Amino acid sequence: MAEDSLLDHALVRLDEAATHLTVDPDVIEKLKYPRETTKARLMIRMDDGSRKSFLAWRCRYDDTRGPTKGGIRYHPEASEAEVEMLAFWMTFKCAVMNLPYGGGKGAVQVDPRTLSKAELERLSRSYIQAFARILGPERDIPAPDVYTNSMIMGWMADEYSQIIGQSSPAVITGKPIALGGSLGRGDATARGGYYLVRHLASELGLTGVNRVAIQGFGNAGQHIARLLAADGHKIVAVSDSSGAVYSSHGLNLDVLLAAKDHNLSVSSTAGQAGHQNLPGNELVTVDCDILVPAALENMITARNADKVTAKLILELANGPVTAEADAILAAKGAVVLPDILANAGGVTVSYFEWVQNKQGYYWTLEEIHDRLRAIMEREGRAIWEISKEKKITARTAAYVHALSRLAEAIEAHGTQNFFLS
């Protein structure tokens, strides 16, 4: 997909939702463009004394409903167009969950696996030095995304506090617990999706033991494997960026997690515990009941969607199914629980972390889980009902749900000052 058309492809979902609501055209016009995207070149000292530079971005897509919120991705193929598309999705995700946030996203074009820990820390601190003036607990609040984690968020929060000369934990979420992170943020993305599937199980026709295939075995993928396996479901296939493994009897999670702990691919477990090698590109078409894309965008496309066997696709990744593939899956009767709902557990617990940081009062894990479950069930149920009532897919229903909240907020702000805050 051409880089400059990434956002246009994402906007197809907005146009579709707009046909099911009466919305002021000014609202749609406002939501078609990012409010601001800042680009920087980060220059860091490498361990061998040389200097190296990396492109970086932060997009604040829309802040009508509150400060912009969204993760920072480290990836060698990150681009401005991708960051803007991800920030657009964050805008709708926060509205779906009724969080008091707009949408943002950031990225650095880097393969973090090629950096030492010290280089990674210098890069992460330089990201904050470059973007500190547009961040802030009431302005723009980053969090982890692909190939970033709580350690990186800790360095970033520390750098921000040093720049402004006071502790400011609420500027970044997904931090280590010792620096004001929230209990439950670690597995929140997967846990939100898990609560959603459990809540809608009878509507989705899920009974007994289901066979699950998971694409991507990082934060989202590992935790969903653990949660579903604990309920007795069988994880029959998993993949990561280097390969995939399959077992019709169910993969051994301890073996998979031990491989990841040693920085090895899941494919290195082939031959152990009945695991067989599987070409990575066959993961999404493996025979299963539930398919969980938990890696990157555009993995299920017009090229492979007709071969998907799962009756439920739980999108823990952002944007794994293209619009063309959506139509093919819907025609087959497969249900897609869309990213802006299915993976919203992550940003929801980030919101809990921000609230706790601002209060200086911290909740128990049980409180976090109860609150997350209640919100996933409330918004999941609302979207399911919209989808039944309007006879539209769950994705379109999620966009309708979010758009009605965004439209209400944009109209309430008044339409004469769109780009002034």
Ligand SMILES: NC(=O)C1=CN([C@@H]2O[C@H](COP(=O)(O)OP(=O)(O)OC[C@H]3O[C@@H](n4cnc5c(N)ncnc54)[C@H](O)[C@@H]3O)[C@@H](O)[C@H]2O)C=CC1
């Ligand atoms: N971490 C979070 O809180 C949230 C993450 N997400 C989304 O979930 C997805 C995964 O993110 P995380 O688990 O946090 O990232 P992560 O960095 O922890 O894991 C990413 C995983 O994807 C794998 N991967 C990369 N390219 C792949 C490919 N071509 N085929 C198969 N696997 C591949 C990697 O090997 C790794 O196992 C992303 O789309 C992210 O935007 C969404 C909401 C929140």
Ligand SMILES: O=C(O)CCC(=O)C(=O)O
């Ligand atoms: O936790 C957050 O604030 C945002 C997580 C994120 O980037 C996402 O939901 O895609």
